[in-house]
Amino acid sequence: MGDYDVPVQPAKERDVRRIRNTAALTLAALVTTVSISACDLFSGDPSNEVLGPRESLRIAVTSAIDTAGLRIGVKDGVFDRAGLDIELVEQPTEQAAMGALDSGDADLAFGSNTTLLRAAQDGAELELEAEAYQARPYTAAIVSMPGSGYDEPQDKPQPRIAVDTSTDNARLSVNSLLSVNGVDPAGVDFVPRDRGDIAEALTSGAVDGAWLAEPYLTSIQQELGATVVLDGSSGAMQDYPFSSYATNQSFANKKGAVLQRFRQALGEAHSATTPTRVQQELPTFAEVDPATAALVTVGEYPAQFNQVRVQRVADLMMQYDQLPDRLDVYELTPAPLRS
DSSP, X not given: OOTTOOOXXXXXXXXXXXXXXXXXXXXXXXXXXXXXXXXXXXXXXXXXXXXXXXXXXXXXXXXOGGGHHHHHHHHTTHHHHTTEEEEEEEOSSHHHHHHHHHHTXXXXXXXXXXXXXXXXXXXXXXXXXXXXXXXXXXXXXXXXXXXSSOSSGGGOSSOEEEEETTOSOHHHXXXXXHHTTTOOGGGOEEEXXXXXXXXXXXXXXXXXXXXXXXXXXXXXXXHHOOEXXXXXXXXXXXXXXXXXXXXXXXHHHHOHHHXXXXXXXHHHHHHHOOHHHHHHHGGGTSSOOHXXXXXXXXXXXXXXXXXXXXXXXXXXXXXXXXXXXXXXXXXXXXXXXXO
16 A cells, blocks of 8 residues: 555445444534523513514503503504504593593503502502603793793792693692792692693683693793793603503402513513604604604613602602501512512
8 A cells, every 4th residue: 555545435334434424413403403492581582572462452541651661552553473463542631541440541651750659548449550751851841921920830829730630630730830949839839731721721821831741841942932831851850751651450369471571571661762763653642743753861771669759659648638547558569579
């Protein structure tokens, strides 16, 4: 045999080695596939999680800017990917939304935290599922007309303040804002008005000022030239948690796993909600034109429920005699949020 002669292997030995190599490659590919699948399963990507059967949820909502994060999540398919079919049950006021929940026409309801906590204090068996909206500077304000003589809080020791009947946030906010600015809240004359009638109340002099939240705060400034007396997110109202979504305890007991999926999907939707996107979507559900919507100040859409934050609302309500006793928000939240 020469220096460059290569030994020839018997055919049988070559076949055995080929079979072994093929088996090894197949096993390696299988291990890789299983490993990738395991990584997908535990990666936290909602699209890869085992969600269970599809479920439907009916949510009673108003046209408040607070609901923008939920609406955007529905529109962008966040809930659909979580295996949830969401029906938004439109209501004119928070009280109507709560009525839809009570009557069984909705599975969850949007409401200001003052509305929800007062209902719980009055005996409603509610479970707070998720926060909807949180204040930022100038997301709400007390406003007045130029020349009204109400430019500073101290200008009127007993001001007449118009409040929007569609929400329950106004009274607590006004009491707190005026109190820290040296005005006795006991002297405030609250004048309930439908949102569309607040402009007339201001221009006619029927009221000294009005408490308004966005986007209607920007609307009335644009339409009437109304000016800000007090930023609604100042003092104790800084970063104030405006609103939440709640369900009946009986529904929560039956559908705890479904509500967990809702909370996770809403958190994802809220995390992706930007001020620009909210401004773009506002004209589709609120009474505001695109030009005004582009000027609206947008608050925060919390990704997680914070009991301490919402407890502030309950404590302020007790401080200003809107609750007779201290209400423990912790006891109103789902068990997974208490750990």
